[in-house]
Every structure is written in structure tokens, then in C-alpha cells.
Amino acid sequence: MSYFDAASSAPLHPVARQALLASLDDGWADPARLYREGRKARMLLDAAREAVAEAVGCRADEVAFTSSGTRAVHTGIAGALAGRRRVGRHLIVSAVEHSSVLHSAEAFEAGGGTVSTVAVDRAGAVDPSACAAALRQDTALVCLQSANHEVGTVQPVAEVGEVCRAAGVPLFVDAAQSLGWGPVEGDWSLLAASAHKWGGPSGVGLLVVRKGVRFVAQGPVDERESGRAPGFENLPAIVAAVASLRAVRAEAAQEAVRLRELTERIRARVPEVVPDVEVVGAPERRLPGIVTFSCLYVDGEALLHELDREGFSVSSGSSCTSSTLTPSHVLKAMGVLSEGNVRVSLPPGTAEEDVERFLGVLPGVVAGVREKLGAPAPETAVRAEELVVDSLGKRCPIPVIELAKVIGDVPVGGTVRVLSDDEAARLDIPAWCEMRGQEYVGEEPAERGTAYLVRRLS
Amino acid sequence: MSYFDAASSAPLHPVARQALLASLDDGWADPARLYREGRKARMLLDAAREAVAEAVGCRADEVAFTSSGTRAVHTGIAGALAGRRRVGRHLIVSAVEHSSVLHSAEAFEAGGGTVSTVAVDRAGAVDPSACAAALRQDTALVCLQSANHEVGTVQPVAEVGEVCRAAGVPLFVDAAQSLGWGPVEGDWSLLAASAHKWGGPSGVGLLVVRKGVRFVAQGPVDERESGRAPGFENLPAIVAAVASLRAVRAEAAQEAVRLRELTERIRARVPEVVPDVEVVGAPERRLPGIVTFSCLYVDGEALLHELDREGFSVSSGSSCTSSTLTPSHVLKAMGVLSEGNVRVSLPPGTAEEDVERFLGVLPGVVAGVREKLGAPAPETAVRAEELVVDSLGKRCPIPVIELAKVIGDVPVGGTVRVLSDDEAARLDIPAWCEMRGQEYVGEEPAERGTAYLVRRLS
Secondary structure, eight states: OEEOBTTTOOOOOHHHHHHHHHHHHHSOSOTTOOSHHHHHHHHHHHHHHHHHHHHHTSOGGGEEEESOHHHHHHHHHHHHHHHTTTTOSEEEEETTOOHHHHHHHHHHHHTTOEEEEEOBOTTSOBOHHHHHHHOOTTEEEEEEESBOTTTOBBOOHHHHHHHHHHHTOOEEEEOTTTTTTOOOOSOOSEEEEEGGGTTOOSSOEEEEEOTTOOOOOOSOOOSSGGGTSOSOOOHHHHHHHHHHHHHHHHHHHHHHHHHHHHHHHHHHHHHHHSSSEEEESOSSSBOSSEEEEEETTOOHHHHHHHHHHTTEEOBOTTOSSSSSSSSOHHHHHHTOOOTTEEEEEOOTTOOHHHHHHHHHHHHHHHHHHHHHHTOOOSOOOOOOSEEEEEOTTOOTTHHHHHHHHHHTTSOTTOEEEEEEOOTHHHHHHHHHHHHHTOEEEEEEEOSSSEEEEEEOOO | OEEOBTTTOOOOOHHHHHHHHHHHHHSOSOTTOOSHHHHHHHHHHHHHHHHHHHHHTSOGGGEEEESOHHHHHHHHHHHHHHHTTTTOOEEEEETTOOHHHHHHHHHHHHTTOEEEEEOBOTTSOBOHHHHHHHOOTTEEEEEEESBOTTTOBBOOHHHHHHHHHHHTOOEEEEOTTTTTTOOOOSOOSEEEEEGGGTTOOSSOEEEEEOTTOOOOOOSOOOSSGGGTSOSOOOHHHHHHHHHHHHHHHHHHHHHHHHHHHHHHHHHHHHHHHSSSEEEESOSSSBOSSEEEEEETTOOHHHHHHHHHHTTEEOBOTTOSSSSSSSSOHHHHHHTOOOTTEEEEEOOTTOOHHHHHHHHHHHHHHHHHHHHHHTOOOSOOOOOOSEEEEEOTTOOTTHHHHHHHHHHTTSOTTOEEEEEEOOTTHHHHHHHHHHHHTOEEEEEEEOSSSEEEEEEOOO
16 A cells, blocks of 8 residues: 555654653653652653754744644634734635634634635745735734645745734744644744644644734633643653654655655656646645646546555545545635545655556546546547536536537537536636636526536637 | 552553554544545544443444543533523532533633532532532533542432433533443433543543533534544544553452452551541542542641652642642532642552552651641640730641640630631631531631631530
8 A cells, every 4th residue: 555645644653653652651640740750741741842842943831732733723823813802803814724724714703703815826825915915903813824735835934924023913824734844934923733744643733822922722721731732731642743753854854855856756747647637736835745636527536446446545635525625625726626636645755666656557547537437538529609518416527527528519719508506617617628728708697506608719 | 659649640551552552553544534544544433432432321423532531521511501502601510520620610601601519518529409409590501520539539420410300401420530430320411531540541532422412512623523522533542542441441340349448448547547637538439549638737748749759659639739729629628628638549450568558658758747847746735815826928737737736725715816828727727626626716807817716625
């Protein structure tokens, strides 16, 4: 098996495993207790906090260990918003944040707050001037990920940090995907991360709140972790998390070069070996290990199953059952094709042969799925004026497949009207037009569902 | 070292360690993913849920795994209160609940709710009729622990469950201290527990919400754990927690008899070998492994340090730095002496010799601490009318020590007026009177601090 889904969860690093085993013996007691076992646990906890602070580039007393990255995000955003309540109740998030950030924003909105979403470009990157334009007198917080989890695009955190600093608004950075590769540069105020993304065990998140940032923890708290993470500290896992962070950091520079070369190979070769594919995400400013592409006329979930049979574990932003938001809000915000989406995220240590084997297997797998769905062959023929395709009751990618089958049957300048009641069509028909150089005219309400109008240009 | 603080955290059970190691290999992937590693993780998670449901006596789909017992309590209480918001905003808790329950109650009060606290008797037990009397039309929830964490007293959960059922009010049970010994009997609605109390790893709590109980999770959630515990599941720890629960349950009946005999020995022998000691907590309806006593004229923290030097790790309800609430709200609610408090909580497997060594060492340790503090010798002499003891600026146990030194200097019927500005005196002077058969007359405001009046009766 080749596990290519490190962006979901990385396998436990051998150093983490060792550290976990060692601290199971020394770190099970309550670090708040005064007796020997408690003091030993306290020492381990203090040392872990110092080591994390060094890796993050902050003070030890700014670090709280939480029970997950999600918890760090929820706690951090809620606490920062509450701390700035007098300033106002306006929150800015990018359109491509992780679901934990978006869920926090929804909860804030449900409680009476206002949320502005900053759009991204076709590569998935935020424009710092768009952030600046979204700022208001009553803006309490800005949230921006360090790098995107679905497409690997690195965000301009330092630039947005400057914008925020100039406005006196704190910046919350979800660093879950990048912290294993290096510290987050720039002037951020709060940071969250998740240990199992860098090869640490699950059950450990980080919440960093810079000194001077107003923060009021929400909900019941206790005396642990500066009142920011109630409940007994998960010390063996914390020790293991920190040990693996140090270990991956020591290997990061070298491994980044190697993985970047492998993902570059996938970026370049996939469009050569698979027809009708769009590679998405920034080509340069991106994480080393993530590459994402979408295949026309393919159902993401079917593709994922076939790749799994071939021994490859990948993720899909268009898979209905493996993700919270369907179709991927990230691909939607980027305006790229979401159907037949595959995210390959290589864990450190991925062998070159495995990537080659993947590239060897992929064309046959995609062709197989397309054949089952009756997708059009790369050739087409010509005829009529305006054609209507009735795809009512059919789920994505069928409407696009049917559109592609008939587009050649109208003359250049003629139109195809696709009737569909599947929400994904609203994204995928315009995306298909952009990819194939056809004109997307727009949508109209139909007797049932929606009519999507496409004009043939070539 | 003899670790006698299992009620804080039990050492990892060997079975938990084994299960943790095994599932580090198989259980690190995201159970929500569709590929092989994800399916394996999902199977482990499903099996763990089934096993826990069996041990708790509930349905698998009623169980959510949380990141700690504290988190289970916070989430459970907040969700149950929100689910019953239309009924009213009145919460009932016992006076001796764990701090996580009391913190939840405080947060509820801060948000506009009303909290009633049900008193306990001198043994620490709740009276079901007192619970019934506290119920109101607008009562949303009743919280009662299955057994007390500081003194081991078992609460009448089944009886209170009947009271609640009759009133149509859900009952939340904090089962942290008892779940390793057996399921909670009776008709409860929600239950919380913590794996590291039964020899599981830290980082795992249980929240059980019975079908039909109205529950609205608060704060941002995601699709994991029925929307009750957001964030990546800590699967290796969950598997280990469940394995150790099964293991301790298999040994529970036999080990309960053995530990009960050992704690019974401590209950009986401590008052024989240490003068001026009060053993607190219910003598019969109690957990097998916990015994708590308070020593007059002793500072709990000093005692704890001396016992640690002798190789015993115990906890103290009167230690300022090892606990959230000082002095112990449990001992206060029971009306028993809080000074010089020691909680011995034996982990399963505790050797008889270690308990004997503890009983051998304790008298000398207590005597040594008393000598340093200048406590009175067990003899006394006689004289005057009313004496004033100025203990202003002196911390507990000094005011009680000074009271004890002079009580013999007034004739029977005479009074001692103790001036003190230490809050603990308000608890400990009446408790001393009860223990020594003297009359506590009451308190009066003084120019500085408070005057506590004691009449000599014998």
C-alpha cells in the first residue's frame, strides 16, 4: 500500500513512537500534583512546552496544548473574538479555510456576529489587499491559514500580518498543514496546529496566543494550560508530538526538496498521461508534498475506490462521504473543476518508485471509470442549432459528460441547454467551459431544476 | 515508591499499553476516509464503541468519545441544558461534585442560568429527598456523581434517578471514579467518565447520551462522534482505553474485596496510631480504594511533602497548590475537618506490605509536622475565665493549634475568643470543636478579621 494522504493524517513518526513509549512510564501522573510522579510529569510538560516554543518561534508561556488541532482552532477563534468584543463583532476569514475555522465562523454568526469571506484567486491564494479592503472599524479578528490543506497553496501570511498590524486587528493563523515544514513567518497574533499532521500522535493540538493579545477563554475552564484547555493533560502524547516535531524539522529542508521534485513530477506528468485533467493550486508558492488535480467526466468517489484497489490511499475534494463539505468549498472558491478530484499528499519518506507506480496506474484507472460512466471519447462530430440535454435526476459528473457528448453536435456559435437539478452542475459546467474553451452563457430557472446555457466557441 | 493517588490518575494498565502499541500501527488514519487505512481505523473505532457500550450498559450509538473526562462533563452538561432550554434554566448539582461539574455550573450561571446546590450529610452523601425538594418547574437538569472523588462515598444514583424520572428531568452522572468498578445502576440520562481513572491512557473521555434525551451540542461541531466531540479521533488511545476498561472490569469483583480490606485497615488503624485524627467519608457505601482522613494541627501540604519523602504519593484536599478549590469544597460541604487532610487512593494491585509500611510511617510523619508547627501535646492544664487568642495574619492550622493550646487554660464553661483572618478557620474551628467535644458558640466580626467563640465543655 502507498499512503498518499498525509494532509489528512501522517503515519506516526518513529521518534514519536519511541517518545510515546518512554513517557507512558514517566508521564502518566497529574503534573499539578506535588509528589514525585507529579513532579516528573510537570518536568516533561515544561520541557515539551519549551521545545514547542522554540519550533514555533514564541515564548513558552504563550503555548497551550489542546486535545486536537480542531479544538485549538475553536478555542483560539472564540477566545480572540470574545477578547475583542468591545471593538466589534466582525470576523474575516478566507474562503478556503479548514472546516474547523468555518465552523467557528458559523457559530459566531449564529451568536450574532458578522462574517466576511475573502475570495481567493484561481490558484487558491488570498490577495492581501482584499483582506485590507475587508477590514472594518468593528473587525475583531482575521483568520488565514498558512497553507491550504486541499491544494497546498501557501498563503501570504506575512503580508496579511502587516495589513492586520497596521489596522490593529489580531491575525489568527491555522498552521496545521505547514508547521512541520517550518515556523510561520510574519506578525501573527494567534496560531493553531495539529500534531498528527506532522507525524505526532492524535490527541494533541497547539494553541499559541501572543502576549498582549486580548483573549477571553469561552465555556468552563480550569487551572490547566493557562485556562485555555481544560482537562487532564495528555502528557505522553504531548511529549511524543514535540519529539516528532523536532525530528521532522531536522529533516525538513532536505525532505522538502525531495517531495517537491516528486509532486512537480505529478503536476507535469498527469496532464500528459490523462486527457481532460486540470491540475489545481499554485505551481510555485505551495507546500512540498501536496498536489491536486481534477479529472473531467469522472466521479471522485469511484476514482478513489479504484485507486484504493490499486494500493493507493488518496483523498478527494469531490467525494461525498469522506468530507464535511460537498463539493469541496476550496475548489468551489477557486472556481476550478471539482469533479473527479484527487488530492495526493505525500508523507515524508515517500519512495520515488511509489510515485512512478502511481503515474503508471492512473491513466488506466481514470479511463476505466470514464468508460463505466459512458464519457465521450476525445473525438467529436458536428451538426444542429440549439440542443437540450435533460440530466434531471442525474448526479455529477453525468450532466457534464452529457454536455460534452453533444457540444460537437451543434455548430460553432450554437448553444447547448443542460437541465440539471444537481448542485454540483453549477460549479462544474462553468469550470468545464473554461477548461474546454467554450462560453458559459449563464443559468436560468427551469420548470424542474436549472438550465445551464453553453455556447460552442470552437 | 508507593503511588496511592489512583483517584487522580491511575498508572497505565499493561493491557492498555499493549493495545496502544498495537493500534499505533493500525489506528492512526482518519476513520472517516474510504481507503484501506481509513476503513481499518473505522473498524477499530466501531469495535471500541461496541465494547464500551457493553461495559456502560447502553447502546453503541449513545456513546461519544471525547478528549477527556472534563471535556465530556463540560459538553454533556452544556448540551443537556441547551436541549432543555424551553423548559427552563435551572440546574441542580450536589455540593460535592467534581470541579468540572462546578465549573460548568458557574459558566451556566454566568450565562443567566440559576443553580441550586444540594447539601450532603457528614459522610458526603446526598439525600434523594433533598434532590426532590430542589426540583422546580423550570429545572432543566440534575447532576450527581456516582461516587465522590475525595472521600469515596457512593451516591444514591438509582434513587435520585427515580426522583428525576418521576419529575421528567434528565439526570447527568459523573461516573469518573466508579466506572472501572462497574456500570452505574438506575435510570440516568447522561453519563461522563475518564479513561485515565481506570488505567487507560489520558486523552480519552466518554460521553453517553441516552436516546430520547434532548441534547443540543454547544459551540462549533463537526461530523465526528455524532456531532458531540469535534476534532480528529484519538483512536489508539480510544482502543487502549476500552481494552483497559474490559481488563479492570474482569478483575473488579476480586480486586474490590482486596482493596476494601486494605482501606478498611487504614480506616481502623489510623485513629489508633495517630492522635487527633478524623476519618471522613461513608464507612460502608464507599468505593473500594479510597480512604480519607484529616489530622488536627497539621498543614496538609507539609504532610504531603513528608509522605513523599518517605516514598508515598498521596493527595490532600487541604493542599493549596495541588487543587483548584482551596480548602476542599467537598470537606467543607461535609462539615468535617479540612486541615491536615490526606486522601489515600489505592490503585488495583496495591501490595498489602505497602499499606502496612504506610501505617508504620504515618504516626512519625504526623508527629514531626506537628512538632515543627508547635502543636499542643495531648495533655492540658487548667485556669481563667475568657481568653483571647490573636491569630491574625497566621494561616491554618496555626489558629486551631493556638486554640487547642489555651482551651485548657479556661475553666469548664469559660470561653476562648480566637481572632483570625484566615478563611479556613471558619471551617476548622467548628470542626475541631465537634471532634474535641467543645462547644462552638459562633463568630462575630472583629476590628480585624473575625472572632470565633469556643466554650470549654470538658
